[in-house]
Amino acid sequence: MDIELCGISKSFGPVQANQDINLDIRAGEVLGLLGENGAGKSTLMNILSGLYSADSGEILIDGTPAVFAGPGDSIASGIGMVHQHFMLVPVFSVVENVILGVEPTSGPDFLDLQAARAQVQEINTRYGMEVPTDALIEDLPVGIQQRVEILKVLFRSADVLILDEPTAVLTPQEVEEFFTIVRALRDAGKGIVFITHKLHEILEIADRVSVLRQGRIVGQGDPATFSEADLAEMMVGRPVSFSVGRGESTPGDAVLDLAGVSLYDNAREARLVDINLTVHGGEVVGIAGVQGNGQTELVEVITGLSPVTTGEIGFAGEDMTRASVRQRHRMGIAHIPEDRHKSGMVGKFTVAENMVLNSYYDESVTSGVQIDWQRVHARAAAACLSYDVRTPSVFLGAGSLSGGNQQKMVVARELERDVKLIVASQPTRGVDVGSIEYIHQQLIACRDQGNAVLIISSELDEILDLSDRIYVMFEGRIAAEFDNRGAGADRNAIGLAMAGVRQDFVKVVNRGDAA
Amino acid sequence: MNDATRSSEPAMSPDMKALLAPAIDSRSSWRELFILPLAAMFLAMLIGALIMMATSVAPATILQSFIAMAKGSVGSLHAISETLTAAIPLVLAGLGIGLAFRAGLFNIGAEGQMIVGGLAASIASFSITGASIWLHLPLVLLVGLAIGAVYAAIAGLLKAATGAHEVISTIMLNLISIRLLDYMLRQPFIQKEGRSDPISKAVLESAELPRILGFVDANLRLHAGIFVMLAAVAVIYWLLFRSKLGFAFRISGENPGAARYAGIRAGLTIVMAMAIAGALAGLAGAIQVTGVLGRATPGFTAGIGFDAIAVALLGRSHPVGILLAGLLFGALEAGGRQMQVDAGVSIDMISIIQALIIIFVAAPLLVRRIMPFLFPKKPKGGESPEEGADHG
Numbered sequence: 084m085d086i087e088l089c090g091i092s093k094s095f096g097p098v099q100a101n102q103d104i105n106l107d108i109r110a111g112e113v114l115g116l117l118g119e120n121g122a123g124k125s126t127l128m129n130i131l132s133g134l135y136s137a138d139s140g141e142i143l144i145d146g147t148p149a150v151f152a153g154p155g156d157s158i159a160s161g162i163g164m165v166h167q168h169f170m171l172v173p174v175f176s177v178v179e180n181v182i183l184g185v186e187p188t189s190g191p192d193f194l195d196l197q198a199a200r201a202q203v204q205e206i207n208t209r210y211g212m213e214v215p216t217d218a219l220i221e222d223l224p225v226g227i228q229q230r231v232e233i234l235k236v237l238f239r240s241a242d243v244l245i246l247d248e249p250t251a252v253l254t255p256q257e258v259e260e261f262f263t264i265v266r267a268l269r270d271a272g273k274g275i276v277f278i279t280h281k282l283h284e285i286l287e288i289a290d291r292v293s294v295l296r297q298g299r300i301v302g303q304g305d306p307a308t309f310s311e312a313d314l315a316e317m318m319v320g321r322p323v324s325f326s327v328g329r330g331e332s333t334p335g336d337a338v339l340d341l342a343g344v345s346l347y348d349n350a351r352e353a354r355l356v357d358i359n360l361t362v363h364g365g366e367v368v369g370i371a372g373v374q375g376n377g378q379t380e381l382v383e384v385i386t387g388l389s390p391v392t393t394g395e396i397g398f399a400g401e402d403m404t405r406a407s408v409r410q411r412h413r414m415g416i417a418h419i420p421e422d423r424h425k426s427g428m429v430g431k432f433t434v435a436e437n438m439v440l441n442s443y444y445d446e447s448v449t450s451g452v453q454i455d456w457q458r459v460h461a462r463a464a465a466a467c468l469s470y471d472v473r474t475p476s477v478f479l480g481a482g483s484l485s486g487g488n489q490q491k492m493v494v495a496r497e498l499e500r501d502v503k504l505i506v507a508s509q510p511t512r513g514v515d516v517g518s519i520e521y522i523h524q525q526l527i528a529c530r531d532q533g534n535a536v537l538i539i540s541s542e543l544d545e546i547l548d549l550s551d552r553i554y555v556m557f558e559g560r561i562a563a564e565f566d567n568r569g570a571g572a573d574r575n576a577i578g579l580a581m582a583g584v585r586q587d588f589v590k591v592v593n594r595g596d597a598a
Numbered sequence: 599m600n601d602a603t604r605s606s607e608p609a610m611s612p613d614m615k616a617l618l619a620p621a622i623d624s625r626s627s628w629r630e631l632f633i634l635p636l637a638a639m640f641l642a643m644l645i646g647a648l649i650m651m652a653t654s655v656a657p658a659t660i661l662q663s664f665i666a667m668a669k670g671s672v673g674s675l676h677a678i679s680e681t682l683t684a685a686i687p688l689v690l691a692g693l694g695i696g697l698a699f700r701a702g703l704f705n706i707g708a709e710g711q712m713i714v715g716g717l718a719a720s721i722a723s724f725s726i727t728g729a730s731i732w733l734h735l736p737l738v739l740l741v742g743l744a745i746g747a748v749y750a751a752i753a754g755l756l757k758a759a760t761g762a763h764e765v766i767s768t769i770m771l772n773l774i775s776i777r778l779l780d781y782m783l784r785q786p787f788i789q790k791e792g793r794s795d796p797i798s799k800a801v802l803e804s805a806e807l808p809r810i811l812g813f814v815d816a817n818l819r820l821h822a823g824i825f826v827m828l829a830a831v832a833v834i835y836w837l838l839f840r841s842k843l844g845f846a847f848r849i850s851g852e853n854p855g856a857a858r859y860a861g862i863r864a865g866l867t868i869v870m871a872m873a874i875a876g877a878l879a880g881l882a883g884a885i886q887v888t889g890v891l892g893r894a895t896p897g898f899t900a901g902i903g904f905d906a907i908a909v910a911l912l913g914r915s916h917p918v919g920i921l922l923a924g925l926l927f928g929a930l931e932a933g934g935r936q937m938q939v940d941a942g943v944s945i946d947m948i949s950i951i952q953a954l955i956i957i958f959v960a961a962p963l964l965v966r967r968i969m970p971f972l973f974p975k976k977p978k979g980g981e982s983p984e985e986g987a988d989h990g
Binding site for chain 1: 614616842845846848849
C-alpha cells in the first residue's frame with residue numbers, strides 16, 4: 084500500500100503547523116521523518132492517523148483520495164501508529180492487550196481467546212518478534228513492550244506503520260534488535276514511517292529521508308547522500324556543533340559523596356542497592372542506564388525528596404544524609420528535574436512565578452511573610468535575558484512557551500543561584516536541538532567554574548558527550564564505571580552494562596591513559 | 599520599601615523593560631471573569647423560563663416573576679439590603695472553599711464547619727455576660743472562626759496522615775455536625791429556658807452584629823458582617839497572591855509534583871489550607887447567628903455551606919470572583935422570595951436557575967458555542983499545537 088500526502092496544510096490559529104507538505108510513503112520502504120520538537124512531525128502524523136483533519140491538501144491511498152473522519156477510518160485503511168508512550172494495560176497479558184478493542188468472538192459474543200492467541204502467535208513468528216504471548220505486560224522489559232505495540236497494529240492489519248520516536252526508551256543493543264524487526268517488516272512489504280531526531284538512526288535504517296522544519300519539508304532524498312551534519316543543518320536551519328567541545332576537566336575536591344546508599348520502597352523492594360558514587364568539583368559525572376533502573380530514585384535521595392534507607396550522603400565535607408529538600412537547596416544543590424511538566428514547573432503560573440518556584444521563601448525575594456513580587460519580576464526578567472529564555476514577557480503563562488524555552492527557564496532558575504552541585508536529570512528531554520546545544524554549554528560552563536555536575540540521561544550520546552566519568556545503573560545498582568576523558572569510553576561496553584550483561588561491577592580504566 | 603529595593607537593582611535595559619510589560623490580555627481575562635458568568639446567568643434564566651412554560655405557567659406570569667426577581671434583589675433599598683445580607687455568609691464560606699480549591703482540596707464540609715462555628719459562637723454569645731460589645735462581639739466571632747478551623751483541620755489531618763479523601767471525610771463531618779447540633783441544642787446550658795424544642799438561648803445584645811442601616815429603617819437587616827466579609831475578601835486575596843503561604847498553596851494545588859520538588863511539605867499545607875477554609879466557614883456561621891438569626895436552631899445554616907461551593911466554582915476560586923458570585927447568589931435568594939410572593943412561582947425555581955448557572959459556568963465551551971459573538975477569537979495562538987502531543 085502506497086500513501087501519498089499532497090499539499091497538506093494545517094494551522095492552529097496563527098501557528099502554521101504544516102505547510103504544503105508532500106510526502107510519499109511506499110510499500111517495502113522505511114521513510115525516515117526527521118525534525119525537531121515543534122517542527123510539525125506530530126501534527127502531520129496525527130493527520131495521517133485521523134486525529135486531525137488537514138485544512139487543505141489530500142491523502143491518496145494507492146492513488147485514491149481518502150477522507151478520515153477519525154482514527155477509526157485511518158486504522159481501517161491500514162495505517163497503524165505506534166506511539167512513543169505505550170498504551171498497554173500492565174496487568175493484561177500480551178494477547179489480551181493486542182486484541183483489546185477488536186476481540187475475536189465466537190458464538191453469541193463470547194471472547195475467543197484461543198483464536199486470538201493463534202493469530203497473535205502467527206504474526207509474532209512471521210516477523211521474528213519473539214514476544215511471549217501469555218506473559219503479563221508488567222513483567223516484560225520495555226523493548227518487548229514496544230514489540231507488543233507493533234503486534235497491536237499488525238493485528239489490526241496495518242500495511243503502513245508509523246513509529247513515533249521508537250528508540251527513545253531502548254538500550255543500544257535493543258535498538259539493534261528493533262532495527263532487525265523493522266527490516267523484517269519492510270521486507271514483508273510494509274511501509275514504515277520512522278520518526279526520530281537521532282540522525283545516525285536515520286542513516287542506518289531509512290531508505291529515504293524527509294526533513295521537516297517549521298512545518299515545511301526542507302529536504303528529502305536518499306540518506307546515503309547526506310552526512311549527519313547536512314541533516315542537522317536542514318533540521319535546525321543553521322550549522323550545529325554536536326559536541327560541546329568541552330576542554331579538559333580539572334577535578335577538585337569531592338562535592339557529592341554517596342557511601343553505601345540503599346533505598347527500599349514501602350513494599351520493602353530494593354530501589355537502590357549499595358550505591359557508592361563521588362562527584363568532584365570541576366567535573367561532569369554522567370549516569371547512563373535504561374530508564375527505570377533506579378536513576379529517578381538516585382536523584383530523589385540526592386536532592387532530599389526521598390530519605391535513604393541506609394547509607395550516608397556527604398556534601399562538601401558535611402553530612403547531609405538527613406537534610407531536607409530546602410536545606411539542600413540552601414546548601415547549594417541545583418536540581419533540574421527529569422520531567423518539567425510533572426515537577427519542574429507549573430504551566431499555569433507565569434514565567435516569573437516559575438522562576439521562584441523553589442526559592443519563593445528565600446529572604447532575597449521576600450519581606451516578612453510577603454513575596455516581593457517586584458523584585459521577583461525584575462530578577463526573572465534578568466534571568467530570561469541571561470539564559471536565553473525566549474518569552475515576550477515574564478507575565479506570560481509558562482505553559483505557552485515552547486518546550487525548549489520551558490526547559491531553559493528551569494535551567495535558568497537552577498543555575499542562576501550560587502550552587503556547588505548541579506543535578507541535571509534528563510536535562511534536554513523534549514527540547515529542540517538549538518536549546519540542547521545551549522543547555523549543554525551552560526552545564527559545561529558550570530563545570531569550568533569549578534562546580535560539580537551530575538547528569539542523568541537515558542540518551543547515551545548526551546552522557547558520552549558531556550561526562551568526564553560515567554556510571555552505568557542497572558536494576559538499582561551501579562553496574563560499571565567508565566572514564567570518559569581522552570579517547571572516551573567504549574560505547575559498546577557501556578551498552579552491555581546498561582543491558583545488565585556484566586553483573587559484576589567493572590571499573591574501566593581510562594583508555595586515554597593506557598594509550 | 600519596594601522603591602528602595604528596586605533602585606538597588608541594576609539599571610534596566612530596554613529588553614528587560616519589554617519583559618516586564620504586562621502580557622496577559624486583560625480583556626480576555628475580563629471576559630472570563632464577568633462576561634461568562636453573565637452569559638451563563640442569561641442562559642440559565644432562559645431555560646428557567648422554558649421550564650416554567652413546560653409546567654404550564656402563563657407567559658405573563660413568567661415575565662412577572664422575572665420582574666419580581668429583579669425588584670426583590672435590587673429594586674429597592676430593602677431589596678439591596680436583603681441581597682447583601684444573604685451574600686455575606688455565601689461569600690465568606692465561598693472564600694474558604696475557593697482557597698481550598700486553589701490548594702487542590704475539595705472542601706465539601708463548609709456546611710458542617712458553619713454549623714460548629716455558629717453553634718460555638720452562639721454559646722459564647724450568651725454565656726459571657728457583662729462584657730462590652732467591643733470585647734464580646736469580636737470574641738464571639740473569633741470563637742466561631744477557631745472552632746470552624748479546628749473542625750475542618752480534622753479532615754485535613756486525616757488526609758495528611760492516612761490519605762483519607764477530604765471529600766468523604768468532610769461529608770461525614772457534615773453529618774456528624776448536624777447530629778451534634780441537635781444534641782447540643784437540648785443541653786440545659788444551651789437550650790432556651792422553658793422550651794422543649796431544640797433552640798439555643800438568644801444572643802446577648804453585646805454580641806449582636808449591629809444593623810448598619812438601622813438609622814434609615816429598623817427593618818433593614820444588613821449588618822456589620824458586611825465589613826468582615828469585605829475584609830476577608832482582601833485578606834484572602836493577599837494571602838493567595840502576595841504571601842509565601844498562598845504561593846505554596848497554589849503550587850500544591852496546580853502541580854503537587856512541583857510542590858514536592860520545591861520542598862513544600864504536603865501534609866502541613868493540606869492541614870493549613872483546610873484550617874483556613876474552616877475558619878472562614880466557621881466565621882460565616884458565627885456571623886449568621888450573631889447578625890441575622892440571633893440564636894442557633896436545627897438547620898440554621900440552611901444549606902448555605904453547600905451553596906457556597908457553587909459560589910466558589912462560579913467565582914473561579916478568585917476572591918473577587920467569589921465576591922461577585924456571592925452577590926449574584928444573594929440576589930437570586932432575595933429575588934426568589936419576592937418572586938414567590940408576587941408571581942406565586944415556587945422558590946424551587948431559583949434552585950433550578952442556580953443549578954443551571956453552575957452547569958453553564960462549569961462548561962464554558964458550551965456557553966461559547968451557544969453565544970460565540972460574546973467571545974471573539976483570541977488574536978494570539980496560545981499554546982503551540984505540538985505541545986500536547988510531543989512533550990514526552
